[in-house]
Amino acid sequence: MASEGTIRAIERMFRIAEFLGTRGPVGLSAIASSLQLPKSTVYRHLRTLEGQGYVVENEEKYTLSLRFLDLGERARGQHSEHQLAAEKVGELADRTAERAQFMIEEHGRAVYVHQQMGANAVRADTYPGKRVPIHTSAAGLAILSHYPPHRIDAIIDRHGLEAMTSRSITDPETLHDRLQRTRERGYSINDQGVIEGLRAIGAPVVGPEDTVVGGLSISGPINRMAGQRLGEELPSLLLGATNELELNITYQ
Amino acid sequence: MASEGTIRAIERMFRIAEFLGTRGPVGLSAIASSLQLPKSTVYRHLRTLEGQGYVVENEEKYTLSLRFLDLGERARGQHSEHQLAAEKVGELADRTAERAQFMIEEHGRAVYVHQQMGANAVRADTYPGKRVPIHTSAAGLAILSHYPPHRIDAIIDRHGLEAMTSRSITDPETLHDRLQRTRERGYSINDQGVIEGLRAIGAPVVGPEDTVVGGLSISGPINRMAGQRLGEELPSLLLGATNELELNITYQ
DNA sequence: GAGGATCGTTTCACCACGCGAAACGCTTAG
DNA sequence: CTAAGCGTTTCGCGTGGTGAAACGATCCTC
Structure with missing residues (x-):
């Protein structure tokens, strides 16, 4: 999956985003266990996504933000x-x-x-x-x-x-x-x-x-x-x- | 802009993606100079995005892929x-x-x-x-x-x-x-x-x-x-x- | 109400991994 | 023929991403 000379953190981020896209609003632990990643790693990624506005947190459940729709419509x-x-x-x-x-x-x-x-x-x-x-x-x-x-x-x-x-x-x-x-x-x-x-x-x-x-x-x-x-x-x-x-x- | 404990590589990736979203198909050097990032860094990011299917390369110009639309519609x-x-x-x-x-x-x-x-x-x-x-x-x-x-x-x-x-x-x-x-x-x-x-x-x-x-x-x-x-x-x-x-x- | 499970959060030391200056080969322009 | 531009590749540095573990809060169960 991970080719040569490519950035692992970004590949993980997309795995998380795609997971959020298929399963609705979901909590941190569910993501971590489903993707077989440490909780702390997923946490850091979600904080990054949320900070950039690409993920919305609501009552400890994370969802994809419509910023992806923005990028998509621009594309x-x-x-x-x-x-x-x-x-x-x-x-x-x-x-x-x-x-x-x-x-x-x-x-x-x-x-x-x-x-x-x-x-x-x-x-x-x-x-x-x-x-x-x-x-x-x-x-x-x-x-x-x-x-x-x-x-x-x-x-x-x-x-x-x-x-x-x-x-x-x-x-x-x-x-x-x-x-x-x-x-x-x-x-x-x-x-x-x-x-x-x-x-x-x-x-x-x-x-x-x-x-x-x-x-x-x-x-x-x-x-x-x-x-x-x-x-x-x-x-x-x-x-x-x-x-x-x-x-x-x-x-x- | 970069808060505490967030992943810089991902923040940069979104800067690049958003740049591609506003300016149409564009080459590597234009991205690097506009965002004030080294060419090699932008290159690595674009390779990653392309490998994940979120960017399309055509005649040395890069464009956002409709995968973002996919994620957006799911959101x-x-x-x-x-x-x-x-x-x-x-x-x-x-x-x-x-x-x-x-x-x-x-x-x-x-x-x-x-x-x-x-x-x-x-x-x-x-x-x-x-x-x-x-x-x-x-x-x-x-x-x-x-x-x-x-x-x-x-x-x-x-x-x-x-x-x-x-x-x-x-x-x-x-x-x-x-x-x-x-x-x-x-x-x-x-x-x-x-x-x-x-x-x-x-x-x-x-x-x-x-x-x-x-x-x-x-x-x-x-x-x-x-x-x-x-x-x-x-x-x-x-x-x-x-x-x-x-x-x-x-x-x- | 004590105990246990599970949640998200935070810490911290390690070293892989992302980084960027520089060199490279190629094409185009003058 | 030279020079400038492009995308690509290399490589050593050092930091930034990582993950095990500990933490505190919340929610059940008994």
């Missing part, structure tokens, strides 16, 4: 593509009445940047900042389909091909096949690879110099994501929005 | 009140066509938790996680109005009463007067205290055991936030939503 707002993508996600959600999202790749994983629920959208436990294995999302597949092979293989080497359902892609062969079909078709299909009964289509958003800035996608239940709607209507809306977005990015 | 989602408040913010924005928000107090400052633009809402550079001096927002004043005096004074001692416009509250006397009027009236009014031409009304959201969980508020231009609408219509909507929210929180 999201820094790329102008992301803001332009938000509009298109809204349009897609409105016109299809499904759930639409814009994702990017970071460190080999797919990250939700924007998402919007349409009128009939199926709920999901996704939120901005959430990261999923890149090969299990339609937007992620779309992004990969525009990457050079060595970059795809590097991601596979780093993260493997974790299965989330029985329909997930699990070996490099089929992944490359799917990516090839995605390139031919112009858009990707994720058929129940992340949640049973859920299907999604995605398209890569290509910026200047053929760099992929992210992927747009539409998700819905398999009964509505089928037939002519899946084959023509939705791809047409998706590719139309993607094209407009690419133009907005290039000529902003 | 926001951890309190069930916040999720319940989101609905009410939506209702208020829809019904008033203005901008509505829910804020909480953290470390003596007011923090945006949820905000939604109504159809006629005036734009503002606010976003979830943004922090403002608590006495310059209607929701913040509403929260303060339910705090015991010693807690209010502690906040004044810590942060002072910074002015943002000529109409801002700047001395403790008038602040306490305004809070007294807020208590009598049942809602607070922020008259151009943060932006000229903008007026807002806010109400405290009180949970079990008389603890204040946050504040709801509605903001709009002074020409629409006036007369009978300001005196009756909007307060009635605001207090109605607040009351419903309080019930939802107590009997969830």
